[in-house]
Amino acid sequence: MSDKIRIGVLRGMETTFPDALIANINKVAQEKKLDIHAEFIKIGGTKMADPSGYNVIIDRISHEVQYYRAFLKNAVLCGADVINNPFWWSADDKFFNYALAEKMGIPVPKTVVLPSHQHPPNTTSESFRNLIYPLPWDDIFEYVGFPSFLKPFDGGGWKHVYKIDSKEDFFDKYDQTGDLCMVLQEGIEFEEYYRCYCIGRRDVHIMQYDPGAPHHERYVKNPKPLEPRMKSTLEKYCIDLCEALGYDFNTLEFAVRKKIPYAIDYMNPAPDCDYYSVTPPNFEWIVEKVTNLAIERALAVSSPMEPLRWNRFLSGPSHKTSVRGSRKKAKSKA
Helix, strand or coil: CCCCEEEEEEEECCCHHHHHHHHHHHHHHHHHHHEEEEEEECCCCCCCCCCCCEEEEEECCCCCCCHHHHHHHHHHHHEEECCCCCHHHHHHHHHHHHHHHHHHHHCCCEEEEEECCCCCCCHHHHHHHHCCCCCCCCHHHHHHHHEEEECCCEEEEEECEECCCCCHHHHHHHHHHHCCCCCEEECCCCCCCEEEEEEECEEEEEEEEEECCHHHEEECCCCCCCHEEEEHHHHHHHHHHHHHHHCCCCEEEEEECEEEEEEECCCCCCCCCCHHHHHHHHHHHHHHHHHHHHHHHHHHCCCCCCCCCCCHCCCCCCCCHHHHHHHHHHHHCC
């Protein structure tokens, strides 16, 4: 096993997708006679600047476990190719992403970031002497409008998301947000809603989606055909956003109002891929595309990752690991 190229999967509570992905990577590698082996990662007590032993790592859980994020950054330092890049992921938040899309010319709802309602730990009123008090609420409400949504500036899974219908409703909900930093965002009254997988910044799978339905019924079965112009627009927006964010594995959601798709949510570097929620056809597509991406990256002679500030300082053996060097052995024996 030591001379094989290794693909590792770092997983959390999910089962169906990581199990299917591991099995499919090994199946494809065997069929194509590639010296590649995929497995679940087992780690504990990572030493600094110590290679991970993996050529490619697919991250499904580091956003919830700080130790895993530290492990992955160290793995990148030592030459592993991590999907998604933990440095770009750590740097992002939803508010920045909305502003980025606006600068890129991609339609997004009007959005304002707000200070937390309560003081965060280890702060006092003096920590907020830069803030205007009271905030210019009327100006904010006029800009965003109603209905609107109050949600964390850096969160996911529809946690702590509130629909707001009036000023009074806003203050009632805002009082419940504790020390979370929130954004207030224009509500898009949509006629259509789409959730899209984007893999490798090139493969896009568009799914009709109903965010108001029960979780297991949100992916619309037997949807009506997608109009060609809308399809090409969604594909372009998905690829452009993932290129800008540096994500190779992401889902992006769009609410369509008057034939204009607004980017609603596109910071999902560990998106839901469960067999029972995304439905079998979508599940099969994602397993196939992530398999192809992982194997492609494993066979690459050099890392396709964007340069990092410290890359130019890494010329010693700690960066040129045996894991990287073994890639040349992975070419097909056929």
